[in-house]
Amino acid sequence: MAIGVPFSERYQVGSSLVHSMDARLKLLLTLAYIFAATLTPVGHWLALGLLAAPLAVAVAVSRLPTLLILRRSALALPFIVVAVPLLFTKDGDALFTLQPFGWTASEQGLAAVLTILTKSWLSVVAAIILTATTPALELLRAMRALAVPRILVATVSFMYRYLFVIVEEAQRLLRARDSRSARLEGRRCGGSVWWRADVLGHMVGSLFLRSYERSERVYAAMQARGYDGELRFLRHSVWRVAEVVVAVALVLYMAGVQVYARY
Amino acid sequence: MRATKVRTAVDTAIAIANLRFAYPDGVQALRGVDLTVAAGEKVALLGPNGAGKTTLLLHLNGTLRGKGDIRIMGRPLSNGSLKHIRAEVGLVFENPDDQLFSPTVFDDVAFGPLYMGLPKEEVLGRARLALAQVGMAGFEERLPHHLSLGQKKRIAIATVLSMSPAILALDEPFSSLDPSACRELMHLLRALPQTMIVSTHHIPIIRQLFPRTVVMDEGRVVADGDTEAILADAALLEAHGLDVP
Secondary structure (H helix, E strand, O other): OOOOOOOOOOOOOOOOOOHHHHHHHHHHHHHHHHHHHHHHOOOOOOHHHHHHHHHHHHHHOOOOOOOHHHHHHHHHOOHHHHHHHHHHOOOOOOEEEEEEOOEEEEEEEEEEEHHHHHHHHHHHHHHHHHHHHHOOOHHHHHHHHOOOHHHHHHHHHHHHHHHHHHHHHHHHHHHHHHHOOOOOOOOOOOHHHHHHHHHHHHHHHHHHHHHHHHHHHHHHHHOOOOOOOOOOOOOOOOOOOOHHHHHHHHHHHHHHHHHHHHH | OOHHHHHHHOOEEEEEEEEEEEOOOEEEEEEEEEEEEEEEEEEEEEEOOOOOHHHHHHHOOOOOOOOOEEEEEEEEEEOOOOOHHHHEEEEEOHHHHOOOOOOHHHHHHHHHHOOOOOHHHHHHHHHHHHHHOOOOOOOOOOOOOOOOOOHHHHHHHHHHOOOOOOOEEEEEEOOOOOHHHHHHHHHHOOOOOOOOEOOOOOHHHHHOOEEEEEEOOOOOOEEEEEHHHHOOHHHHHHOOOOOOO
16 A cells, blocks of 8 residues: 555656657667767857757657656756866856855856756656656567567666565554654654664665565565566567657758757 | 543543545555443454454554544543653554564663653663563563564564563454464453453453454444354354354
């Protein structure tokens, strides 16, 4: 029984063209897209805009809620923290000086930070569209069909299978703790911050131990059913010509943007 | 004036009126439950799987929050009173692995009193007393996840006894226990003075321990009264998929 914050599937049920496209092609296109976004020169906003266009079309065609994509893409925000030092370390025209430290921000630094943020955001959005329109099992099959080593595919598939189990386990631990977090009349409750951190740390440890012990049991159960390291899937369907044409066109478009941005 | 008000309210330990609750996935687990339990009463909660017994118990200390009115020891359950109510209601989950989250038995039993901010000697005294009450004295330094199920269930009860709650809400405390562990737990529950609401399928235990039985099905209370009268009503028990003794 799921209690507490619902932890949901990434996949959004739908029947659009993007949803029904071959998972192998979607995976390859997403990788190509991330590659293209990464290679775009710093500060070339037009090229980044041209790269954003296919994403906007994909979102529109897939009929995914825009808000959902924006919310999930907040994942890209931490990258800005990593990139911020560039603002002050890159030489260039001074923008402003951060007084107490005497750090000077440069225009070139700002361009670098914004480019990194845009690139990572575009890449994350591409990955979100992929996972939101492709069921996880389809993605795993696609990885196997594209000759990703089976040990990696098996690892990802178990991670996906047990992620939900472990999240629920964690929620139950938190529920048990909250259920005994009580206050008495006229007494300060909660203990010290240090004590609470200690309790939480031990809970993380328990969660790890439980997951580890579970993995031993799962492995024993799998061996009992003849597991040999290969997850067997039904045979993959044939490539559909129209989809391959669209995919090739998209790759050519991305390559074109790169050529344009450089010359 | 205010003192008398609090005194009179304590006659009723649990008062629930028209409690409704749906899980996020849309399952309507409670469809208007009314239940009043007097202080000191021991009540068995009987019903088929999915009747809403666990959901109801999880409402008693505000782990789940449905629509309707819940009063514990006269105090309405609200965001402001949540932590006070958790001091009054000792909720024990069916699976002790859901209850025990600390590295050692002692840490788990001492968590409640420590959180309440009690002085050190009192925490130690309460933890020792609670473990002695459930017959687990001397297990302080053991790791909970390496004990037997019966031992874990008893420690799970000790973790709330150490908070000296007025009410014990136990979810299937007898499930998957062997007969001797069942008997021991029964003697323990009989010896405890708290108001008790306990979900279980063990008819013999219900007979011996609980003068009053509440039968739930499909999110409602379908029968509530004297245990012997309810267990004698074969038509009622059969209609709700329960064993006729």
